[in-house]
Amino acid sequence: MTPEFAKPATAAEAETASDDTAAAATTLPTGSSVGAYLHNYWQRIRGGDMGSLPAVAALVVLFLVFSVAESGFFTKANFASLITQAAPGILLAMGLVFVLLLGEIDLSAGTTSGVGGAVVAVLLMKNWPWPLAVLLALVVGAAIGLLIGWMRTFLRVPSFVSTLALFLGLQGVVQIVVNSAGTQGNVSLNSEALVALENSNMPQWAGWLMAAIVIVGYAAQKLLAVNARRRRELPTEPVLVTASKVGGIAIVAIVFTLVLNLNRAVNAGGGTKIVQKDGKLVSEKVAAAYLGGVPWVVPVILVLVVVLGFVLSRTRYGRHVYAVGGSDEAARRAGIRVNTVRISVFVICSMLAVVSGVVLASQTAVNASQGGGNTLLLAVGAAVVGGTSLFGGKGKITDAVVGGAVVAVIINGMADLLQGKNNSAWQWIVTGLVLLLAATVDAVSRRRAGSTGVG
Amino acid sequence: MSDQPILQLRGVNKSFGAVHVLHDVDFAAYAGKVTALVGDNGAGKSTLVKCIGGTYTIDSGSYEFEGTSQHVSDPRDAAALGVEIVYQDLALCENLDVVQNMFLGRERLRGIVLDEESMEIAASDTLKSLSVRTLKSVRQRVSSLSGGQRQTVAIAKAALWKSKVVILDEPTAALGVAQTAQVLELVRRLADQGTAVILISHNMLDVLQVADTISVLYLGQLAATVNRADVNQTQVVELITTGRSGNLGLQPIGTITGASA
Numbered sequence: 092m093t094p095e096f097a098k099p100a101t102a103a104e105a106e107t108a109s110d111d112t113a114a115a116a117t118t119l120p121t122g123s124s125v126g127a128y129l130h131n132y133w134q135r136i137r138g139g140d141m142g143s144l145p146a147v148a149a150l151v152v153l154f155l156v157f158s159v160a161e162s163g164f165f166t167k168a169n170f171a172s173l174i175t176q177a178a179p180g181i182l183l184a185m186g187l188v189f190v191l192l193l194g195e196i197d198l199s200a201g202t203t204s205g206v207g208g209a210v211v212a213v214l215l216m217k218n219w220p221w222p223l224a225v226l227l228a229l230v231v232g233a234a235i236g237l238l239i240g241w242m243r244t245f246l247r248v249p250s251f252v253s254t255l256a257l258f259l260g261l262q263g264v265v266q267i268v269v270n271s272a273g274t275q276g277n278v279s280l281n282s283e284a285l286v287a288l289e290n291s292n293m294p295q296w297a298g299w300l301m302a303a304i305v306i307v308g309y310a311a312q313k314l315l316a317v318n319a320r321r322r323r324e325l326p327t328e329p330v331l332v333t334a335s336k337v338g339g340i341a342i343v344a345i346v347f348t349l350v351l352n353l354n355r356a357v358n359a360g361g362g363t364k365i366v367q368k369d370g371k372l373v374s375e376k377v378a379a380a381y382l383g384g385v386p387w388v389v390p391v392i393l394v395l396v397v398v399l400g401f402v403l404s405r406t407r408y409g410r411h412v413y414a415v416g417g418s419d420e421a422a423r424r425a426g427i428r429v430n431t432v433r434i435s436v437f438v439i440c441s442m443l444a445v446v447s448g449v450v451l452a453s454q455t456a457v458n459a460s461q462g463g464g465n466t467l468l469l470a471v472g473a474a475v476v477g478g479t480s481l482f483g484g485k486g487k488i489t490d491a492v493v494g495g496a497v498v499a500v501i502i503n504g505m506a507d508l509l510q511g512k513n514n515s516a517w518q519w520i521v522t523g524l525v526l527l528l529a530a531t532v533d534a535v536s537r538r539r540a541g542s543t544g545v546g
Numbered sequence: 547m548s549d550q551p552i553l554q555l556r557g558v559n560k561s562f563g564a565v566h567v568l569h570d571v572d573f574a575a576y577a578g579k580v581t582a583l584v585g586d587n588g589a590g591k592s593t594l595v596k597c598i599g600g601t602y603t604i605d606s607g608s609y610e611f612e613g614t615s616q617h618v619s620d621p622r623d624a625a626a627l628g629v630e631i632v633y634q635d636l637a638l639c640e641n642l643d644v645v646q647n648m649f650l651g652r653e654r655l656r657g658i659v660l661d662e663e664s665m666e667i668a669a670s671d672t673l674k675s676l677s678v679r680t681l682k683s684v685r686q687r688v689s690s691l692s693g694g695q696r697q698t699v700a701i702a703k704a705a706l707w708k709s710k711v712v713i714l715d716e717p718t719a720a721l722g723v724a725q726t727a728q729v730l731e732l733v734r735r736l737a738d739q740g741t742a743v744i745l746i747s748h749n750m751l752d753v754l755q756v757a758d759t760i761s762v763l764y765l766g767q768l769a770a771t772v773n774r775a776d777v778n779q780t781q782v783v784e785l786i787t788t789g790r791s792g793n794l795g796l797q798p799i800g801t802i803t804g805a806s807a
Contacts, residue, residue, distance in 0.1 A: 118643040118646075118685050118687060319663050320663055322663075323663045323664070323666075323667060325663055325666060405659050405660055406658055406659065407653045407655060407658075407660060410642075410650075410653055410660060411651075413639070413641060413642060413646075414639045414642060414646075414650055414651075416641065417639030417640055417641035418637065418638070418639045418640065420635075420637060421637040421638055421639045421647075421650070422650070422651070424621075424633075424637045425637070425650040425651030425652075426622075426625075426651040427650070427651050484639070484640075484641035
C-alpha cells in the first residue's frame with residue numbers, strides 16, 4: 092500500500108457528488124416514494140427508454156380519432172372484429188420480438204405462417220386430428236427456424252438475406268401444399284376447434300373467469316415480487332404504484348370482458364319478420380339473438396404472452412437472449428453459448444409464425460398466397476411500433492400486443508374512413524408512415540440513450 | 547515478496563509462425579499485490595496476458611498456479627483456476643443493469659426462476675466491500691454509466707467471483723483524472739482483499755502510484771522485474787525504451803554469456 096492513497100478518495104467523492112445530479116434510471120424500483128418512482132420513470136423516458144408508451148398513446152389517439160370521424164368504428168361488433176383481425180399479426184409479432192431482440196430479422200416469418208396454415212389445412216382434409224396436424228406444422232416451423240439459425244451461425248449468411256430468400260422460396264412451398272389439396276387454390280380448415288378460434292366466442296362465464304384469473308394472477312405475482320424484495324430488505328416500488336398497476340389491469344380486463352360480453356347481434360332486441368301464412372303476409376315474433384363473448388383466440392394470445400413473457404424476463408435463457416442482443420462479444424466472454432441462443436430465437440419465431448398461420452387460416456381460408464405480401468411487414472411494424480428495438484437488446488413480448496393493436500386499428504379504421512378508389516392506397520401510406528415513425532423514434536431514442544450514457 | 551507467487555511463469559516462449567514474440571519470459575504475480583506489466587507497443591504485453599488467460603497456449607516454458615504446474619490452453623481453463631481478465635473494451639452489455647452484468651453467464655436461480663434478490667444483495671455487498679460510492683444504484687443500466695463507473699463494474703465483477711488473479715488491461719486508458727484516481731483506488735482495494743492484480747498500463751503515473759512490483763517487457767524479453775520502492779519514473783521509462791537502466795535490465799550483448807543466443 093503506497094502512501095499516496097489519501098487523495099483518490101476525495102476525487103472519488105467528488106464524482107459521487109457530481110453524479111447525484113445526473114440521471115440514474117434504474118431497471119427495478121429503488122425509490123420508496125411515489126415521487127421518486129415517477130422521477131425514475133421520467134428519467135428512463137428522457138433517456139430514450141420509452142417502452143410501449145408511444146404505442147399506448149397512439150392507440151388512445153387513434154381510437155378517439157376514428158370514433159369521432161366514423162360512425163361504424165366505435166361499435167361493439169367492430170370491437171370484436173378488431174380483435175380477431177389483430178390476432179394473427181400479434182402472434183407473428185411475438186415471434187419477431189425474439190428475433191429483433193438479437194438485432195436480427197426474419198423476413199420469412201410471414202410465409203412460414205402461410206406454410207403452417209397450409210400444412211394444417213391439408214392435413215385436416217386428410218382427416219388428421221387437429222392437435223396432430225398443428226403439432227406437425229409446428230415441427231415444420233421449427234425446422235425452418237433451425238435452417239435460418241444454422242445459416243446465420245455456421246455459414247454466417249446475414250439473416251436479412253437468408254430469410255429474404257426463404258420469403259420467396261416458401262411462397263412457392265405454400266402454393267404447392269395448397270394445390271396438393273386439389274381445391275383450386277383455397278382450403279378451409281376442416282376442424283371445428285380451429286375454426287372456432289377466430290369465429291366463435293367464449294361463454295360469458297368463461298370470459299369473466301378469464302378476467303378474474305388475469306386480475307388475481309397479476310396481483311398475486313406483484314405481491315409475491317414485492318414480498319420477496321421486502322423480506323430481503325431491498326427497496327420496493329411504492330404501494331400506491333403497485334396498487335394502481337393492479338387496478339389498471341383490473342379495469343382493462345373488466346371493461347374488455349364487459350364490452351365483448353354485450354350482445355352485438357344485429358337483431359339483439361329480437362324483432363319481427365314477415366312470413367307468408369295461409370296466403371297472407373303476417374308479422375311474426377322472432378326470438379332475440381345473442382352474439383357475444385370473448386373470441387376464443389384471446390385466451391390463446393394471453394397464455395402465450397404469459398409464458399413467453401415469463402421466459403424472457405424471469406429465466407436464465409431470457410436473460411441470455413437480452414445479453415446476446417446487447418453485446419454478443421460480452422455474452423460470449425461470459426460463457427453464454429451465443430450460437431445456441433441465436434438459433435433458438437429463429438426456431439421460436441418460426442414456430443410462433445405457424446401458430447399465427449393457423450389463426451389466420453381460421454379467420455379466412457388458406458389460399459395460395461397465404462402469408463405473402465404485407466403480412467410480415469405489418470408484423471415487424473407491430474413489434475417496432477410497440478417499442479421493440481430494431482437494433483437488438485430492447486423489447487418485450489407485450490410490445491407485440493400493443494403494436495399489433497395499433498396496426499389493426501389503423502387498418503380497420505382506415506378501411507371505412509376513406510371511401511373511393513384510393514381507399515386501400517391510403518391504408519398503405521398511413522401504415523407505412525406509422526412504421527417509419529416508430530423506426531425513427533427507435534433510432535432517435537437509441538441515440539439519446541447513447542448520449543445520456545456518457546458523463 | 548518472500549511468499550510464494552500465486553501465478554508463476556518460467557521461460558515462456560511464444561511464436562506466431564516465424565515471429566518469435568516472447569523469449570524465455572519469467573513472470574510472477576502475488577496474492578495481495580499489484581504487479582504492473584509495462585512495455586512499449588509490440589513488447590509482448592498482450593501476448594503474455596493472452597497466454598496467462600488461455601487465449602494462446604505457450605510454446606514452451608512452465609505455467610504454475612498455486613505451486614502446481616498447469617496446462618492452460620483455453621480461456622475456460624484459466625477461468626477455472628480463478629484467472630479473470632478485464633479487457634479494455636470491458637465486455638459489458640449496455641442494455642442490462644449492473645447486477646445483471648455482474649452475474650452474466652453465472653446467474654443464480656431458484657428453481658428455474660432467476661433469483662434477482664440474492665443477486666442484487668451479493669452485487670451490492672461486493673461493491674460495498676470495495677468501497678464503491680460512485681454508483682447510485684445497482685439497478686442502473688450500464689448504458690447510463692460513465693467510463694469510470696463501467697470500469698468499476700467490470701472490476702467488481704472479478705471481485706464478486708473471488709477471482710484469485712485479475713488482469714486489468716489498460717483500465718484507465720479512456721478515463722479522466724478523477725475517474726482514473728477512483729479506478730486506481732479500486733485496484734488497490736482489490737489487491738488488499740487478497741487478489742493478485744496484474745495491471746497493464748502505458749501510464750507511468752498510474753503504475754508508480756498503484757503497483758508493488760513492476761515487470762518490464764522489452765522486445766519480447768523480460769527486461770527486469772523491480773520493486774516499486776526501488777525505482778523512479780526515469781528508470782522505468784529507460785527500461786521500457788531501451789531495455790535497461792544502469793545496472794538494471796538487459797545487459798548489452800556479450801557481457802553475459804548466452805545472452806546473444
